[in-house]
Amino acid sequence: MANTRIALVTGANKGIGFEIARQLAEAGVTVLIGARNPERGKKAAADLSSAGLSVESIKLDLKDEATIADAAELIAVTYGRLDILVNNAGIVDVADGPPTTAATEATRRIMETNFIGTLAVTQAMIPLLRQSQAARVVNLATTLGSLAINGDPSSPYYSSRLIGYNASKAALNMLTVQLAAELKDTPIIVNSVCPGYVKTDLTGNNGFMTPEEGARLPVTYALLGEDAVSGRFVEPDGETPW
Numbered sequence: 001m002a003n004t005r006i007a008l009v010t011g012a013n014k015g016i017g018f019e020i021a022r023q024l025a026e027a028g029v030t031v032l033i034g035a036r037n038p039e040r041g042k043k044a045a046a047d048l049s050s051a052g053l054s055v056e057s058i059k060l061d062l063k064d065e066a067t068i069a070d071a072a073e074l075i076a077v078t079y080g081r082l083d084i085l086v087n088n089a090g091i092v093d094v095a096d097g098p099p100t101t102a103a104t105e106a107t108r109r110i111m112e113t114n115f116i117g118t119l120a121v122t123q124a125m126i127p128l129l130r131q132s133q134a135a136r137v138v139n140l141a142t143t144l145g146s147l148a149i150n151g152d153p154s155s156p157y158y159s160s161r162l163i164g165y166n167a168s169k170a171a172l173n174m175l176t177v178q179l180a181a182e183l184k185d186t187p188i189i190v191n192s193v194c195p196g197y198v199k200t201d202l203t204g205n206n207g208f209m210t211p212e213e214g215a216r217l218p219v220t221y222a223l224l225g226e227d228a229v230s231g232r233f234v235e236p237d238g239e240t241p242w
Helices: 015-026 038-049 065-078 104-129 164-182 211-222
Strands: 006-010 028-036 057-059 085-086 137-142 189-193 233-235
Touching: 006 015, 006 104, 015 085, 015 164, 015 189, 028 038, 028 065, 038 057, 038 137, 057 065, 065 104, 085 104, 085 211, 104 137, 104 164, 137 164, 137 211, 164 189, 164 233, 189 211, 211 233
Parallel strands: 006 028, 006 085, 028 057, 085 137, 137 189, 189 233
Antiparallel strands: none
8 A cells, every 4th residue: 555546536426526536546546435425425436446446435525524524534544645635526506696696605505615615625634645755636627717717708608607606616726826835845736627518417417528538637637747737727728827
């Protein structure tokens, strides 16, 4: 186990998260599938384990800090470190919408999960990431979290006004920028990665890419080598403006 990288992928029991877990495990990483529903997490882990992959499930609810603390303790006791953290878990809400009409409760739920919950997970895992010789943090971002894109009338995303979701991902990008700066003198690399427009439950199965295709770029950044650059916001076509 000393030479095997250990990864935690949040929200990994389905969609992009599940495919990220699969591809990391296929690359020889031991993957912990974080899931708020233990039964779904166990089923996802069993599906991948049946293919001979090193995968386990771990209960992790971004809105329940007790489960986050328990997960960090379990990883510490079992593995002593964490090499890869993929902050994939996130939600949307049908009551979200433009600033003038979005339900404030929906916006609050989205922010609490997508940003505050991710911040809580990251803070809990930092001591474990510090024990790695080359840790990688990948925050699953979206073009909709770009302030520049939201303000660009020529962008195809300009009319996608979801104040809760877009703001939560812009806040997540702020976490990437500040965490990368705070950890710049450490071996911990932090990046925001937009997988692309992927067909998942979160997008209502709309999109141009399969979950397998959407997982490729996050996995690439999770496995970056010694020449890794920190504090970037990227998508399949290249750099994304903040």
